[in-house]
Amino acid sequence: GSDLQITRQIKKYPMIMSPRWANEPLRSIVPQGVSAEMINDKYGFSREDLDKFGAWSHQKATKAMRNEKEYYNRVVPVTYEKRHTDENMLQIKDESGKQIIEEVTVTKDQTVREVYLDDPEKGWEMISSLKPVFRPPEKGGKVTAGNSSQIVDGAAATLLMSREKADELGIKPMARILSTAVAGGDPIIMLLAPIPAMRKALHRADLTIDDMDVIEPNEAFASPCLAFSKDFGYEFDDPRVNPTGGAIAIGHPIGANGVIYFNEMVHYLKNNNKKYGVQLMCGGFGVGIATVVEAL
Helix, strand or coil: CEEECHHHCCCCCCHHHCHHHHCHHHHHCCCHHHHHHHHHHHHCCCHHHHHHHHHHHHHHHHHHHHCHHHHCCCCCCEEEEEECECCCCCECECCCCCECEEEEEECCCCCCCCHHHHCHHHHHHHHHCCCCCCCCHHHCCCCCHHHECCCCCEEECCCCCCHHHHHHHCCCCCEEEEEEEEEECCCCCCCCCHHHHHHHHHHHHCCCHHHCCEEEECCCEHHHHHHHHHHHCCCCCCCCECCCCCHHHHCCCCCCHHHHHHHHHHHHHHHCCCCEEEEEEEECCCEEEEEEEEEC
């Protein structure tokens, strides 16, 4: 299991203060959004294709959420106390002087924008009007909030055990892990390391990308996802890619991301009588991870 509560991180400190930055070569590390722009430069991706991928993520996530039988088979409602505060994080109180507390139940992912499916023309106007965040447009900036993952709170869990233990407990597994691989890449551009990791994982499983029924890259940004497709020879809008949406629509809780989208992949394989899937995750400083699974 894993989780991330980004909204509780009330302060941000300059990265230069970290002890790791005493290592001079690491001072050239850039924010991942800048790395995403570097990928655009390397591959020549257009702003239009990046935005298409972002809108497509929301469309797939919307369809998946509306399939309630399958959606609520993998999503757990969470009830919490919402303590009302103003924009300065000061308590909002009732007439008796007590802070207003409301019980709220979250039943579905809150960041999916259904307008991209219900009104594609309006959705396109929205996403194409967003301004680049990490580089000004006059200098070729293309990475926007619409083709980047969303900052969210999130949690997930999955149960791993040996086949022998599952048999002993009478548990029917949903899938088995055929192979995993970790690879290193350029620590500056950093988001492309899943490419060599996927090559290693597919080789270890004695499978190819054509054997995969689901390709589940982490949507930290649209640009690395497009890079994966270009390197492995499939279209970026291949229906096998993140069929229930990805982090651009659902969110990127860093500490929970791997488990969330692993679960999405396995459930999709099972629900649609598919067999093989591969999940790709990128990490900071050029780390890539790939996992190949077989649905049972």
